[in-house]
Amino acid sequence: MAILKAALELTAEHGYAGLTIDGIAARSGTGKQTIYRWWPSKADVLLDAAATKADLFVPIPDEGSFAADLRGFLAASFVLAAKKPLADALRALMAQAQIDPEFRRRFWTAFLQRRRDALQVLLVRAQERGELPVSVESLTDVVFGVIWYRLLTDRPLDDQLADELVTLLSGRTSP
Amino acid sequence: MAILKAALELTAEHGYAGLTIDGIAARSGTGKQTIYRWWPSKADVLLDAAATKADLFVPIPDEGSFAADLRGFLAASFVLAAKKPLADALRALMAQAQIDPEFRRRFWTAFLQRRRDALQVLLVRAQERGELPVSVESLTDVVFGVIWYRLLTDRPLDDQLADELVTLLSGRTSP
């Protein structure tokens, strides 16, 4: 869809602050009304665009051990977060979620919840094997907490962090 | 200062989206020019207001063990985050930091870095005692990552989370 493409491009070029409905309409060759007919706000357009891109990368590895599975999940997630345009969009969406409570719910169910579900497949599997030191819920928050905190403070998600997270959560060094 | 008070009140009443420079000026009985003379944006006004409130609560406990120190730090932080008006302001500031790169730097040094420094006093002490499973940097990100992630997704910071964090990071259950 031309509208989603325009939204991503404009965010990349001028930042989320420079993203406007007028701009999306002009760039995509549509009318503003058409955008408002399908999305309640510019953030929702961006959410749609980002969700489409990000969904392709939700892996649910099964490599025998929790440490290996977690390592795989982190690797895929870090690759995703390293894509500048996508990372910029995600940071903007999390920002908008703080400002607009309606959007926060949509962002939660359409994006955050899906990724939590993916991770929790691994975690529940590990829990059943007795490999988890603490609850699934807390571990989910720890993993996504670190990722988002690094993202939001504009600092890279590097291999060292992945290694140390695996060590911390699985009780052993990553393979 | 009447301006900081007005900014906090308006954020509490109408949300950050409803906070405007015009509104702050009207509520505080000042002219807009006066606000611009002292702060570069409405987010900076709020940052000033929030930093003043939050600084009072940065504790650096020293209770003998890393587990106990961490427990104390988390307890104080969770109490802070449970104050609705302050939490709303912090979420708004983190949001603004995503949208405005200039502000991100000011927010980092004026708020985030201070709290990281406080936590790192504990962590370095523990590290020197050989109590840390992974690097200080990663642990800092894990702790603040979880806190911010819960805050930004509008979910409470409860005792269970504190307990499990202590278990996870110190290798033993909290005292």
Place this chain on the structure above:
Amino acid sequence: MAILKAALELTAEHGYAGLTIDGIAARSGTGKQTIYRWWPSKADVLLDAAATKADLFVPIPDEGSFAADLRGFLAASFVLAAKKPLADALRALMAQAQIDPEFRRRFWTAFLQRRRDALQVLLVRAQERGELPVSVESLTDVVFGVIWYRLLTDRPLDDQLADELVTLLSGRTSP
């Protein structure tokens, strides 16, 4: 025709400013395309509706004297202009004629010219009898001028005006 009826009703209810093609289509249960197929603009719909109503009342009296004929013509015209919905429509049409030159021509030939022709039958008859103080053209403009001016300034067309017009144009008091 349901479309003409809807146009008149909507003008009466919300004024000409509140008359829209969308509204006519919705009220009359037709598609917009159907309206555009038959009329070039909403003003033309209203013109059709008004012309149908007004044409019924164009009388061409012949009562022996110019004064009596004129009195009859004025009485019929004043009755017509006293009908609120019709008067509102006519005022709107004259307004639209000022804004849209194409429509002005259609309004002239489809409405104004017809009523001038009716009056000029009386005037030419009187002229041939030598009863007219000035030209037919000027008298036509005087009669319709007063009527329209009162209509457009939202002031009533009363008996006193009719009497004085007859006095003025026929050189004697009305019968």
Place this chain on the structure above:
Amino acid sequence: MAILKAALELTAEHGYAGLTIDGIAARSGTGKQTIYRWWPSKADVLLDAAATKADLFVPIPDEGSFAADLRGFLAASFVLAAKKPLADALRALMAQAQIDPEFRRRFWTAFLQRRRDALQVLLVRAQERGELPVSVESLTDVVFGVIWYRLLTDRPLDDQLADELVTLLSGRTSP
């Protein structure tokens, strides 16, 4: 004022239908808000502009006879109506007055009533001399009725009409 100038120019260039607040703002180098701060609608801007131009030409001659006075008044008015840009503006204002009842009142008091007052000075003087065949009110409506009717039907105000009006209203040929 640049805004009034821009409004008149745009009306002359693109017609009243092509006159927009956006256009006036762009041409005059102001913001839209400034226009809305001082005038309630684009018609009021045009009214201000036209009233300023037209007020200069309200003559109240006193040449001894009603016929001569009326002749003078008509001559001045016809000259005014012959100015294309002004005539276009006046026709647009009368049109808008039909569509917007609030504006009708402002147009009446700010323009129409003033010109009626000017004419009525002559008429009252004549009435006191016993020169009037009918009431001042009706004669006022006849004079302005003819002028506006010709204007609104886009037909010229020529000398013949002036002569015949004088003949009709004063009972004698013009000097």
Place this chain on the structure above:
DNA sequence: GGTTAATCGAGACGGTACGTCACGTCTTAGT
């Protein structure tokens, strides 16, 4: 103690984007 200069509140200004309305065209089912 009276005058001058700085500071303040108030708010008008040129802008940009908003979200809405209606336009006139077009596409799509359904009869």
Place this chain on the structure above:
DNA sequence: ACTAAGACGTGACGTACCGTCTCGATTAACC
């Protein structure tokens, strides 16, 4: 084949705030 229904690109609307700017009125400092 024609219709109602309504999505579409377009463009103007009137509003909200932005950040800058000019005003008097009020203080404060200095003569």
